[in-house]
Amino acid sequence: MGIVVLGSYLSPYSLRVLIELEELVVDYELKPVNIKQGEHRTPEFLKMQPFGQVPVLQDDDLTLFESRAITRYLAEKFDGQGTPLLGKSMKEKALVNQWVEVESQNYDRPLIAIVEQVVWKPSWGKTTNEEIVAAEMAKLEKVLDVYEAQLTKHKYLAGDFFSLADLGHLPGTHLLVNIGKKGAVFADRPHLNAWWEDISSRPSFKKTMAKTP
Amino acid sequence: MIRILEPYIPLCPEHPEQVYLVCPPALRTWAEQVEDFELVKVDLAAGEQLKPEFLAINPFAEIPVLEWGDFHLYESRAIARYIAEKFKEQGPENFLGKTLEERAVVYQWIESESHQFNDSAFSPWVMEYYLAYYEEKRPVREEVIAPLRARLEKFFDRVEARLSKSKFLAGEYYTMADMNIAPSLWHIMNFEPELITSRKHVKAWYEILTSRPTFKKMLEADAGWPLL
Numbered sequence: 326m327g328i329v330v331l332g333s334y335l336s337p338y339s340l341r342v343l344i345e346l347e348e349l350v351v352d353y354e355l356k357p358v359n360i361k362q363g364e365h366r367t368p369e370f371l372k373m374q375p376f377g378q379v380p381v382l383q384d385d386d387l388t389l390f391e392s393r394a395i396t397r398y399l400a401e402k403f404d405g406q407g408t409p410l411l412g413k414s415m416k417e418k419a420l421v422n423q424w425v426e427v428e429s430q431n432y433d434r435p436l437i438a439i440v441e442q443v444v445w446k447p448s449w450g451k452t453t454n455e456e457i458v459a460a461e462m463a464k465l466e467k468v469l470d471v472y473e474a475q476l477t478k479h480k481y482l483a484g485d486f487f488s489l490a491d492l493g494h495l496p497g498t499h500l501l502v503n504i505g506k507k508g509a510v511f512a513d514r515p516h517l518n519a520w521w522e523d524i525s526s527r528p529s530f531k532k533t534m535a536k537t538p
Numbered sequence: 539m540i541r542i543l544e545p546y547i548p549l550c551p552e553h554p555e556q557v558y559l560v561c562p563p564a565l566r567t568w569a570e571q572v573e574d575f576e577l578v579k580v581d582l583a584a585g586e587q588l589k590p591e592f593l594a595i596n597p598f599a600e601i602p603v604l605e606w607g608d609f610h611l612y613e614s615r616a617i618a619r620y621i622a623e624k625f626k627e628q629g630p631e632n633f634l635g636k637t638l639e640e641r642a643v644v645y646q647w648i649e650s651e652s653h654q655f656n657d658s659a660f661s662p663w664v665m666e667y668y669l670a671y672y673e674e675k676r677p678v679r680e681e682v683i684a685p686l687r688a689r690l691e692k693f694f695d696r697v698e699a700r701l702s703k704s705k706f707l708a709g710e711y712y713t714m715a716d717m718n719i720a721p722s723l724w725h726i727m728n729f730e731p732e733l734i735t736s737r738k739h740v741k742a743w744y745e746i747l748t749s750r751p752t753f754k755k756m757l758e759a760d761a762g763w764p765l766l
Contacts, residue, residue: 375696375699375700376650376654376696387639387642387643389642389643389646390646390650391645391646391649391650391653393645393649394642394643394645394646394648394649395642397642397645398638398639398641398642398645401638401641401642402638415620415623415624416609418620418623419611419616419619419620419623420611422613422615422616422619422620423611423612423613423616425616426613426614426615426616427598427613429652429653430613430652430657431598434657468598471597471598474597475597
């Protein structure tokens with residue numbers, strides 16, 4: 326049957342999985358889930374994903390949810406093909422995991438709060454709450470300062486190799502910088518900016534984004 | 539020698555009968571696997587985590603941090619995973635799953651606990667109780683707690699459904715997914731036990747998790763410390 330991803334091009338969490346599949350050179354089928362029409366809340370969908378979210382992965386008998394669990398599973402399953410994403414030694418793997426967690430806990434939360442205000446709400450015809458944007462940007466900038474310091478020491482987050490940790494930042498940062506036009510906070514930080522330019526010029530990212538509406 | 543840097547909060551004398559868990563849940567996996575470790579308390583009230591020496595090892599100024607020689611690692615779930623991987627030959631159990639698919643399902647539930655439970659519901663809920671009871675000495679604000687409680691109820695409904703089909707979150711044996719949530723369940727039993735006791739499978743699961751010898755050992759080690 327092969328790899329099936331149930332997701333949406335509108336969801337950065339779905340995009341994370343699709344970009345990774347390109348890095349791993351794995352064929353897949355995307356079954357679009359129409360979020361606007363509430364397809365992710367139907368009883369059939371909730372049987373697969375009880376929290377009613379995308380993406381969901383199907384690989385033969387295995388149904389898996391949570392984008393970071395999916396990306397880890399795929400990286401482990403296809404280790405040895407495409408781009409190595411997990412790190413080699415036990416310490417490298419631990420540092421990759423650490424930065425995946427940093428993305429999940431420290432980076433993604435203010436970023437998604439900002440993207441909701443400056444990208445998604447306008448697309449639903451709602452007004453941006455500038456106070457929330459300002460407060461969340463202040464939080465994000467503190468995190469970006471740490472990233473800037475880290476990226477003066479290494480080319481990528483977990484070391485001098487591209488990994489799952491860097492990949493996880495791609496779709497959300499694209500929404501923030503390219504669609505939300507909040508790129509100034511990156512441009513102000515030269516190493517962070519160079520890292521963003523580097524990872525966003527990867528063919529896997531460009532190919533996936535070319536498919537989005 | 540493995541050192542775990544975790545928070546130190548001065549004892550709160552008003553509630554000596556309550557037992558609290560100082561360290562974020564995932565960290566305690568080491569108790570099950572590693573004998574030779576040292577717990578180092580970091581005085582958050584005194585701002586020790588903001589000092590240059592600490593920032594040099596965790597620039598996000600957060601605990602816990604693992605220190606092993608000159609190797610440092612932060613983010614509790616990354617630390618727990620590293621320890622579980624490193625010591626998996628030594629313990630009797632495999633906390634991460636045996637096959638590739640099992641590992642994926644374990645990770646799926648670790649992530650679910652993180653996003654569906656901890657970040658969006660439990661963490662702000664327990665913080666309101668902590669602020670109310672210990673810092674500001676006032677009743678909890680129902681307008682803050684009610685929506686968080688509603689999210690917890692939804693989460694536990696889904697866990698109840700899951701546990702009606704499998705003994706533990708990820709399948710038939712205890713894994714890091716269960717380990718990570720156990721201390722939070724303990725806090726919930728302290729403040730709003732009906733969230734757990736009203737659900738047959740959740741209650742049974744809670745009892746198994748908290749009767750493990752290492753869980754009891756952790757409570758003894760933390761006896762008297764307020765929660766974080």
